[in-house]
Amino acid sequence: MINFGGIFLNKKSLYFMICLFLVFSLFTYFNTFETLESNLQDSLLRSNKNKQIDTRVVVVGIDEESLGQIGQWPWPRSVHGALLNTISQGSPAVIGIDVIFSEPAPDPEEDAIFVDAVKNNGSVVIPVYGIFDETIKAEEMKTDELMEPFPELKEASVQGHINTIPDKDGVIRKTILHFDYQGEKIESFAWTLYKKYMEQHGQQPNIEDLPLDAWNRMLIDFSGKPGEVEYVSYASVLSGEVPPEYFEDRIVLVGPYGMGIADMYLTPLDHGTPMHGVEIHANIVQNLLNGNYKRSASFFVNLIILIVFSIFSYYFFRKYSPGWMFVLLMSVIGLYIVIAKGVYEKNIVLSIAYPVLLLIFTYIFAIAFRYIQEALERKRVTEVFGRYVAPQVVEKILSEGKEGLKLGGIRKEISVLFVDIRGFTPLSEKAEPEEIVEILNNYLNLCVESIFACGGTLDKFIGDATMAIFNAPLNLEDHAFKAVQTAWRMKEGSKALKEKLLERYGRTVEFGIGVNTGIAVIGNIGAQVRMDYTAIGDTVNTAARLESNAKPGQILISQATYEKVKDKVDVTPLGEIKVKGKEQGVPVYQLDGIKE
Structure with a gap:
């Protein structure tokens, strides 16, 4: 692995x-990545199936039915007074009206009826709204501007703010529990309702005990999707269809609950369906009643x-x-x-x-x-081992992994080239050992460059001789002609080297080259600890024999090779020659040139 x-x-x-x-x-x-984080948290909230709607909270909705029966919004404040008087008969714990009454009504009588109803109930929460600078920073939740109820209503009621800050994606996930207004702590609408309810039941909740962030916000643990909070129509309460006893000891929220009055926001439970603002307040109150305080x-x-x-x-x-x-x-x-x-x-x-x-x-x-x-x-392995074996062999081993290192071979038609340096021994007697190495390297470089230029595979160096194979390990189209081209490139490339040696030492060297084509066994030959990728068989032996019979500067090709390249080369038939290991003579041709 x-x-x-x-x-x-x-x-x-x-x-x-x-x-x-x-x-x-x-x-x-x-x-x-606030939005991504928030959406993932939303998925956790949606996956919680254990939520239950708290029956201590009920919404009286200003819905489409009520707008149809009572008339166009805004309604006379005497209507709200009548609603409060009706609900109060059932002894609710606290009533919150999610409507801002910042200006007196044109008819003072209307305001008087409404204010009296508020006073008679004794536990009515009316909203205020803080106006914040857009550059407000965390831990500086304060304002000098506050939209409040008109004076008589303010005096008769308890106030709580309805400010909220949606997240960047427009979803309401947190509620601001309090902010500072001219040195006074303005608590939220939902918290004020909850506090009044708890006080009536003998408890004194402390807002400082809640897990708030730097903006004085608390995560809302919504109990239900839009429309799931317990709700009755405003008109059905006025008509007596819903009896006052229905509201006994309950937290009652009155607010817009229809499309006719825009007060809707997206919530974590449903990013596609907005929730009415009064529902959000109801969810926050339920959150507080149940003590579900999510702490980041x-x-x-x-x-x-x-x-x-x-x-x-x-x-x-x-x-x-x-x-x-x-x-x-x-x-x-x-x-x-x-x-x-x-x-x-x-x-x-x-x-x-x-x-x-x-x-x-x-x-x-x-x-x-x-x-x-x-x-x-x-790349490093190819560069390093490419100096010792043919790059094609390196690529084969790298691509096949361990399979490429198994001993064995396959039968395949290839062309084999042997080249040896003639006259190298007499030259070595006139030159220093370092010079001999330089001369040998120059000739071997020429051999290797010629082999690679024609797509051949360098098989091995044998002293001052070189063996190359064509059509293995990679398939090579017209491999016989490629081998012949390689031999001719070596012959032509050696001319410059010959002149240099002749000028320097008074002697020169020549190539003797043999090329043969036929079937051979190709693969990894040797032992597990040391192997060569090479070719063996009579085809290889014959190529070696042709090279040994070649005179200095002569290229000999076999009959099998000639048949494959005869239309592309100029040759001189030399008849048959006797080669070691064969009883019959081998027809050979001298390569004279490559046709255009």
């Missing part, structure tokens, strides 16, 4: 993991999770192949989401996006680095 974590076997992998950890730590601290895990806790995931990535990504690593990756992500969901139900909100993204990014970069490293390693 290929080691998946090759990049993790050196210090660079550790540095990479540390850098990635630091980057995601900063992402977590600044909540860079601290940065330190999320940092510990990132550390654990970083260590996991570092130690486990080097043990598996990409396929198995993907399975492990998905398993770990799935397990973490299950844990996060379980912790969420215990009212602790863990970060999901950043640990998961850390794992995914590490996996992606690990694969990318792995392939880059393999490519660099393949």
Whole structure:
């Protein structure tokens, strides 16, 4: 199995993991991917099937039916007074009206009826609205402007603000519990309703006990989707269809509940269907009644999770192949989401996006680095071993892996070229050993360049001789002609070297070349600990014999080779020659040139 974590076997992998950890730590601290994180948290909230609607809270909706019966909005305030008087007969715990009455009515009598109804009930909460500067910062939740009820209503009622700050995607996920107005703490509409209810039941809730962020906001643990809160029509209460006793000891919220009055917002439970503002207040009150205070895990806790995931990535990504690593990756992500969901139900909100993204990014970069490293390693191996064996053989071994290193071979038609240097021994007597090596290297370089230029495979050096094969290991079209072309390139390329040697030493050398075509066994020949990729058989032996019979500067090709290239070359038939190991003569041809 290929080691998946090759990049993790050196210090660079550790540095990479540390850098990635630091980057995601900063992402977590600044909540860079806030919308993604929020959407993942929304999915946890939607998956919680244990939510129940609290029957202590009921909404009286200003709905389409009420608008049809009572008339166009806004209604006379005497209508609201009549509603309050009707509900009050049932002894509700507290009533909240989610409508701002900032200006007196044109008819003072209307206001008087409404204010008297508020006074008679004794526990009516009316909303206020703070006007904030757009540049407001966290921990500075204060304002000098407040939209309040007209004076008589303000004096008769209790107030709570209805401000909210949607997230960047327009979804309401948190509620502002309080802000500062000219040194006075203005508590929220929902909190004020909840506090009045608890006080009537002998308890004194403290807003400071709630898990608030720097903006004095609390996460809302919604109990139901839009339309699921308990609700009755405003008109049905006025008509007596809903009796006053229905509201006994309950928290009653009155507010817009129809399309005719726009007061709707998106919530985590349903990004497609908006929820009425009065419903959101009802959900917040239920949240407070049930004590479902979701607390975001601290940065330190999320940092510990990132550390654990970083260590996991570092130690486990080097043990598996990409396929198995993907399975492990998905398993770990799935397990973490299950844990996060379980912790969420215990009212602790863990970060999901950043640990998961850390794992995914590490996996992606690990694969990318792995392939880059393999490519660099393949290039290095090819460059290094290409100096000892043919590049085609290196590529074959790299592509086939262990299979490419098995002993054995296949029968295949190939062309074989042998070339030897004539006159090398007399020359070596006149030159220094270092010069001899330089001369030999120059000639062998010419041989190798000629072989590679024509697509051949360098098989081996045998002293000052060279063997090359064509059509193995890679198939080579018209391999016989390629072998002949190689021989001719060697002959032509040696002219410059001959002149140089003649000028320097007064002696020169020539090539003797033999080319043959036929069937041979191609493959890894040798022992398990030392093998060569080569060709064996009579075809190879005959090529070697032709080379040994070639005179200095002569190229001999066999009958089999000639038949394949006769239309492309100029030759001189030499008849049959006797070669060692064969009883019958071998027809040979002298190569005189390559036709245009």
